[in-house]
Amino acid sequence: MSGSPYAPHTASETTAMLDAIGVDSEEALFDIPESVRFDGEFGIDAKSEQAARRAVASTLADNDDLTEFLGRGHYDHYVPSVVDHLADRSEFITSYTQYQPEVAQGFLQALFEYQSMLVELTGLEVANCSMYDAATALGEAATLAERLRSISGTRVLVPDLLHEGRRGVLDNYVAGSDLTVETYPTADGNVDREALTEQVDETTAMVYAENPTVRGTIEEGLDTVGDLADEHDALFTLGTDIVALALLEEPASVGADVVVGDGSALGLGSAYGFGLGLFACRGDRELLRQVPGRLVGASEDSDDRRAYTLTLQTREQHIRRERATSNICSNQAWVALRTAMHVASLGPDGLVELANDSVRRARETAGRLDELTGVQAPVHDRHHFREFVARVDQPAEAIAADLEAEGYAVHAVGDHEIQVCVTEANEQALDGFVAAVSEVVR
Amino acid sequence: MSRQQERPDEQSETLTFEQASWVDPDGDRYEPLLSEKGSETVEVDSELPDDLTRDSLELPNPSEPELARHYTRLSEMNYGVESGPFPLGSCTMKYNPKFTEDLAARADASIHPDRSERSTQGTLGLLHELQTYLGDIGGMDAVTLQPPAGAAGEFTGILVAKSYHEANGDERSEVIIPESAHGTNFATAAMAGYDVVSLPSNEAGRVDTEALEAALSEETAALMLTNPNTLGLFERDIEEIAEMVHDVGGILYYDGANLNALLGRARPGDMGFDVMHYNVHKTFATPHGGGGPGAGPVGVTEELREFLPDPHVRATDTGYETHTPDNSIGKVHGYDGNWLVLLKAHAYITRLGDAGLADASAKAVLNANYLAEQIDYEIPFGPFHHEFVASAGEQDAADAAKRMLDFGVHPPTTKWPEIVPEALMTEPTEIESKRTLDQLAAAFNAASASDTDTIEHAPSRTAAGRIDQTSAARNPRLSWQALDDEE
Amino acid sequence: MSFDIDTDCRYLESHEWVRPDGDTARIGITDFAQDELGDVVFVELPSEGDDVTRDAEFGVVESIKAVSDLYAPVSGEVVAVNERLFDEPELVNDDPFGDGWMLEVAYEESDFDGLLTAKEYRDQTE
Structure with a gap:
């Protein structure tokens, strides 16, 4: 095992190639000064495929086998096998960005379909073909607000209960701009609309709200938030996820200008936070020219047949450089492909049913936990989607640790608050989970 | 409706x-x-x-x-690495080993990011090993795996540089970038709030040290370089360049796009770079997925370790844990990055080991040089490494590329870098055999020999004919709803 | 190849023209410029009532592969914008000195000092 197993050269071929070039050795092709040559070792032994596979798998096996009741913005739904098999077709997964559209019609059409699904789900006219994750999509929405001429404000208002990862990324995305991030209060999990009204004025660039919220509550009266942003010439950005979009109020109908959020709830399992950033926005001329990320458009080929291509690329870094709408290049196209496949496999019936089940499961599970001594659930007197916060008499961290010992993972989100997320991926374990909770909360 | x-x-x-x-x-x-x-x-x-x-x-x-x-x-209707040669310059389109996909599909690889550390020792262990591998490969003291793509890695690295300067009470305003650099470098610097100073190349296609001297000042936060550069040329003056940048208190940033040329032979850390990103979807064979996902880990010197993103994985006496570096820049991804991509990169490095990695570079450089010998287009700059930039001469490079599609191969990157007129930026990678390279060269030469009318009307043998970019941009139809409205 | 040049216009080296018409002047880009750009797909212009400043950027013209800044040959308030360009950017290619005009600006006569004449501009592009 002296070489790369994926380099096909035989010794005689290598010699023939060196001869053709006119050098004696591969070494002679490297024009690297002696002083910066590396002659050390990394100490990584080459392995057979079988041994490499075993090595990685054996480390992975150190992860505990837990049934997760975890969410807070990143969700595990059952992904049908058909998605794995189709998305893993090598023509898709081993292809590159579609800079030669004539040989990339398949992926372009799939991304065009993905964009169209988001247009339907959000009610907005434009969706890009992916951002990294919900957090970076939020960051991009904020810098979009700053670029819009119609917006003169610089304050970005976000709920005090924003997921810490999203807040952290947002802070970094605005670090190079004139924007500042401020929080507004929530009341019983949802936007405190009175308090928000006090904070929004003409210095506001963007108002951000989520539906469902990070604590699983479903917002009420988001249209008033839309109106508020509109009255003060601020962008209204709504954070959500691909399943919730099928059931909850359509973002366009509550006045959302931009929708961001997580798309990987469909198409990808938990994957340790590996995600897909949704990004959709209104389609008026000003926004269209400021959208971050890649866009696939329909056009015609030389025979006047419909064909697809990346378009409006002058927004992007490879043409506009330091004046690009974003520095994004590699995105999450393959995850978008998977998400589109999953949406299509569910169809509108299946997707709405999944969303309705998410409401039911949260309600029923909260009800079951509430019956236990030492638990009050849900904490918030709201409707819930997939997940809810429960109050526990014991310290939450201890409860979470005890549950982990029983084989279950939950979030500890406050001194005496745990958060529980239920989907079809863990529903079959609910009885055991409720029994375990009843044991550990005593 | x-x-x-x-x-x-x-x-x-x-x-x-x-x-x-x-x-x-x-x-x-x-x-x-x-x-x-x-x-x-x-x-x-x-x-x-x-x-x-x-x-x-x-x-x-x-x-x-x-x-x-x-x-x-x-x-x-889609062309991937397994469809045929894919010599797309700067993109390092390698074969993506199948066993890495099987590992990524394992149930114990798909866990929620908010789990406790004690229950995720396998994932943390693999991340820590990968940090170590990448640190060793790049000659860096500490590595973060959080950035989800190369451009996100750049952003992370430049934020680290910014935080470093700020921690020294040093407000700097400029980032210097060679004219021939990847567009993301410019966009990243602007995103981090810096003014971009564009650096011309010298006649040999390398950094013009006199121009660099003139551009450097107390305002210089960083110089972003890739080495070998976008022409495939090694910046032989790199140590002098590093000294010049460090003399004014600047940070030297390495764009890892071209790291496949150097594996086991040279390390950015040894050349004087302070920060670098790795494109694991290039160098370490994770699939590009039609545009992503990638991953853009960032390596830094000891001095900059404290600024790395939160959380960072470290070893303890009994296993692994995450911690927040003392002066962390915070977060660049909602969680810990593109985990499944990182897992595949780890598996690839594990399989190849020292010998395989060094051979990958050797064969990548051998293939580029051999292919260059076989093609008729002029190649103005050398000696190059894993990629070369040919000129289509009197032809429009974009047209020449469309003609190559007719021969069943994917064309090179076109019209960039601009220092070569009508550029054909070509990177065959180590995966092609001599026979495939000969076929690929024949496609280059057939395109080169084609008359203007032929190349302007190419391709003619692909799923779609030449696609009208003007119509797409003048009349954006970005969804099936828009197509319905049009009817 | 020769390009149209309008002798009633004055020019900037960056290929913008200005043609006085009473109290106002129209601004656009030259035939040479539109040819260099290729198919124009988008034009970004200021709004009526905005001010433009001599030699400063006032907008952007985009083709498929390039983005170019537009520079104002004269200073003054924008009194009209060619809104047709928003839906028909091809007018810049088809008729750069006519229907492809961009702005109408209230200008000062003295603003013309230092602008290229048609002959000087022709010499520059040849």
Whole structure:
């Protein structure tokens, strides 16, 4: 095992190639000064495929086998096998960005379909073909607000209960701009609309709200938030996820200008936070020219047949450089492909049913936990989607640790608050989970 | 509106030829959109109050067999690394080993990011090992795996540089970038709030040290370089460049796009770079996925370790834990990055080991040099390494590339870097055999020998003919709803 | 190849023209410029009532592969914008000195000092 197993050269071929070039050795092709040559070792032994596979798998096996009741913005739904098999077709997964559209019609059409699904789900006219994750999509929405001429404000208002990862990324995305991030209060999990009204004025660039919220509550009266942003010439950005979009109020109908959020709830399992950033926005001329990320458009080929291509690329870094709408290049196209496949496999019936089940499961599970001594659930007197916060008499961290010992993972989100997320991926374990909770909360 | 299409079994008349033929070569499409194959509108009923829900939802409703055929047809109209040669310069289109996909599909790889550290020792262990591997490969003291792409790695690295300067009470305003650099470098510097100072190349295609001297000042936060540069040339003055940048207190940033040229032979850390990103979807063979996901880990010197993103994985006496570096820049991804991509990169490095990695570079450089010998287009700069930039000369490089599609190969990157007129930036990678390179060279030479009329009308043998970019941009139709509106 | 040049216009080296018409002047880009750009797909212009400043950027013209800044040959308030360009950017290619005009600006006569004459501009592009 002296070489790369994926380099096909035989010794005689290598010699023939060196001869053709006119050098004696591969070494002679490297024009690297002696002083910066590396002659050390990394100490990584080459392995057979079988041994490499075993090595990685054996480390992975150190992860505990837990049934997760975890969410807070990143969700595990059952992904049908058909998605794995189709998305893993090598023509898709081993292809590159579609800079030669004539040989990339398949992926372009799939991304065009993905964009169209988001247009339907959000009610907005434009969706890009992916951002990294919900957090970076939020960051991009904020810098979009700053670029819009119609917006003169610089304050970005976000709920005090924003997921810490999203807040952290947002802070970094605005670090190079004139924007500042401020929080507004929530009341019983949802936007405190009175308090928000006090904070929004003409210095506001963007108002951000989520539906469902990070604590699983479903917002009420988001249209008033839309109106508020509109009255003060601020962008209204709504954070959500691909399943919730099928059931909850359509973002366009509550006045959302931009929708961001997580798309990987469909198409990808938990994957340790590996995600897909949704990004959709209104389609008026000003926004269209400021959208971050890649866009696939329909056009015609030389025979006047419909064909697809990346378009409006002058927004992007490879043409506009330091004046690009974003520095994004590699995105999450393959995850978008998977998400589109999953949406299509569910169809509108299946997707709405999944969303309705998410409401039911949260309600029923909260009800079951509430019956236990030492638990009050849900904490918030709201409707819930997939997940809810429960109050526990014991310290939450201890409860979470005890549950982990029983084989279950939950979030500890406050001194005496745990958060529980239920989907079809863990529903079959609910009885055991409720029994375990009843044991550990005593 | 609903575009319910009639299905063949609902039709009473005899099928026309077009309806009968499965593939419609003369129609206005190759594979209908999912929406055209049949959509359904459902009224949304729910236990929730009506004012909290949407009214209806219209989406395609294919059966699983229909879905499988749809995406199989689409895949047949798409070119990947396994379709044929893919010498796309700066993109390092390697073969993506299948066993890495199997590892990524394991149930114990798909865990929630908010789990406790004690229950995720496997994942943390692999991340820590990968940090160590990448640190060793790049000559860096500490590595973060959080950035989800190369551009995100750049942003992370520049934020680290910014935080470093700020921690020294040093406000700097400029980032210097060679004119020939990747567009992301410029966009990243601007995103981090810096003014960009563009640096011209010298006649040999390398950093012009006199121009650099003139550009450097107390305002210089960083110089972003890739080495070998976008022409495939090693910056032989790199140590002098590093000294010049460090003399004014600047940070030297390494763009890892071209690291495949150096594995086991030279390390950015040894050249004087302070920060670097790795493109694992290039150098470490994770699939590009039609544009992503990638991953852009960032390595730094000891001095900059404290600024790395939160969280960072470290070893303890008994296992692994995450911690927040003392002066962390915070977060660049909602969680810990593109984990499954990182897992595949780890598996690739594990498989190749020292010898395989060094051989990958050797063969990548051998292949580029051999291919260059075989093609008729002029290559103005050298000696190059894993990639070269040929000039299409009197031809339009974009047209020449379209002509290459007719020979069943993917063309090189075109019209960039601009220092070479009508550039054909070519990177065959180590995976091609001599025989494949000979075939690829024949495609280059056939394109080179083609007359203007032929290349302007190419391609003629692909799923779609030349696509009208002007129409797409003047009249943006970005969804099937927009197509419906047009009709 | 020769390009149209309008002798009633004055020019900037960056290929913008200005043609006085009473109290106002129209501004656009030259035939040479539109040819260099290729198919124009988008034009970004200021709004009526905005001010433009001599030699400063006032907008952007985009083709498929390039983005170019537009520079104002004269200073003054924008009194009209050619809104047709928003839906028909091809007018810049088809008729750069006519229907492809961009702005109408209230200007000062003295603003013309230092602008290229048609002959000087022709010499520059040849």
